[in-house]
Amino acid sequence: MVIPYGRQHISQDDIDAVTEVLRSDYLTQGPAVPAFEQAIAEHCGARHAVAVCNATAALHIACLALGVGPGDLVWTTAVTFVASANCALYCGAEVDFVDIDARTYNIDVDALAAKLEQAAQSGRLPKVVIPVHLCGQSCDMAAIHALGQRYGFRIIEDASHAIGGKYRGEPIGNCRYSDIAVFSFHPVKIITTAEGGMAVTQDDELARTLRLLRSHGITRDEQDMSQPADGPWYYEQIDLGFNYRMTDMQAALGASQARNLEAFVAQRHVIARRYDSLLADLPLQLPWQHPDCYSGLHLYVIRLKLDAIGRSHREVFEALRADGILVNLHYIPVYRQPYHARVGYAPAAFPQAERYYAEAISLPMFPQLSQQEQDFVCARLRTHLA
Template sequence: MSLIPYGKQNISEDDIAAVVAALRSDFLTQGPIVPEFEKTVAAYCGTNHAVAVNSATSALHIACIALGLGPGDLVWTSPITFVASANCARYCGADVDFVDIDPRTYNMSAASLADKLAKAKASGRLPKVVIPVHLSGQSCEMQAIHALSQQYGFRIVEDASHAIGGSYQGDKVGSCRYSDIAVFSFHPVKIITTGEGGMAVTNDLELAKHMARLRSHGITRYPSEMTHPPHGSWYYQQIELGFNYRMTDIQAALGMSQMRRLDDFVAQRHAIAQRYDDLLKDSVATTPWQHPDSHSALHLYVIRLKLGAMKTTHREVFERMRAEGIGVNLHYIPVYRQPYYAQMGFRPEDFPQAERYYAEAITLPIFPGLTDIQQGEVLRRLLTPSGYQTIF
């Protein structure tokens, strides 16, 4: 039985040719293709600067450092995300807390954020950085979050790992209209891929220069950033402790080629999602709600099971579908439930919406190239035990 995965890359002959051309070029890394890829993504998003790195996790890490995050500081993020959204703060020695999710979008709730900020101000410890996560590719309510940042003085990093190709209020996600930095992922299951890879985009030149140094050992070749005049044209200085987070030209070549199909990828995802919406209407599943301000990139298609109507359990549905060749997934286990974070004293009852979501959510397959036959099989395996097979 062949597995229908929840997501997968879509590689064309043009993509392969672009990678082969990079392999035959003079530069496999630190060459001209990475800057070209950065300019392409920045132009697409309508932002001024982009810094390509080897993963979105690395991009989140250097974004936090560039914003001055350190020991004693506090970061707030969503509990329904991959652990990297919180881990980036811990890498800097900062503390982490979570803001409960909106029951419709499953993103960080702007109302819960406002309430938590008011209480934090009264207690005397506000976050230095807030990291909203654009779950499934749908933007958070960034205008409201930005307004709160102006009121309470925190910086914003958009974890847009799922969301390249999406829009918010008519601007592309990554425009940084309402944030300091936005971060994309180019993992194979994401909207476009570089194999592994990520990127931070910003409108702030100093933040961009700082992140560019951090991705390459904290080294600069710009005399204006050095502590004394260079000894010669060969000279460079390490002016801070950085990392080896560089993206290769091979990866960037794939990314450049994939960018040519980005809008088509998103359109295909919307067509698949619309068919799911239509066929799951009035069924035992709640389909994703889309905020009118947002045009999602639809990295994920997450349903919530009406378990009472199904007369089964969340686990039984998940394991049955996996056993029948449908690669469903669950995005995500609330981060505060992970043993590393649970030991910090987080209480699940403090995040009621996240808990309800976790008890009901399942991610169905969605990716360019998913056929109608495959999609029908996904739905048949989901719905047949509940007596809904007649929709086919």
């Protein structure tokens, strides 16, 4: 038995949706892309959704749309995938990190507030802050928004883990407390387009810029052109954009998957509650859910109470892998990566991120995880913690 930490579920309806596109006149930019964008916008309660080839591309053009460039500073959380930081570097900006909250593993709002106060005194405030909804649980966006109002930074929600989740009873992605939110549709995420991403926003001008940047900076809208069109073939490149488009095949799969979004997230909650029950007596810190949040539950992360067990973090991890349970660790703190470490970040500045990295393991979490598989995971974990 081999059990991955995450796995896509592809139904016959999904296959039929992609097959329909393959038999159509459009494989790349056709009617399926705007249909998928509309479905996600409607789910989130956002005015605009802009589909792209992956969430990293969405983060990149989100930074560009907010004017991030050389000389600017962007802050994000210490524990995230490297894309949350790299998107700022692509724009020529600098990046810095904020420690995580000990219970949610999201950006620590108190640490953010303290760092902002120091930055204000030194005159080096961030232009953009990118809070990451780790594991699918929203950051405290109201508090981060209030800090943004006070210190003048813009906000991109990296909601790559979190589509289908809610914050204060409203869908993650409605951008009530941010300028732009970004989703990922990688196969292990809540819904998939194989590869793909989406940027959502309430701002008309930001949406126009995002659409321009995803397709080479080219427009066919005469309102944006420097001269009247030479003919119906005419287009103009008015900015330096990228080939970040999503295909119709991907969008058709995404739209089909989106019809099951709420059911997928609900089943993840069933699995999480069962984990909570089966693991309650073990020397573990189980995931904590803030009462303001309904998590998308992309990941179920446990933390080992190493003082109470006779094995190291690595030993437990490798023992589970040897059992065919393909656990993972999300994530290595970004400042530890060699590319970033040469800047000189001090691990001591991120004590909660360091503790998390020393203790965290992501258990299998996907809607089709069977009770038999889950029982096996828990039984083997119990054995290795004895």
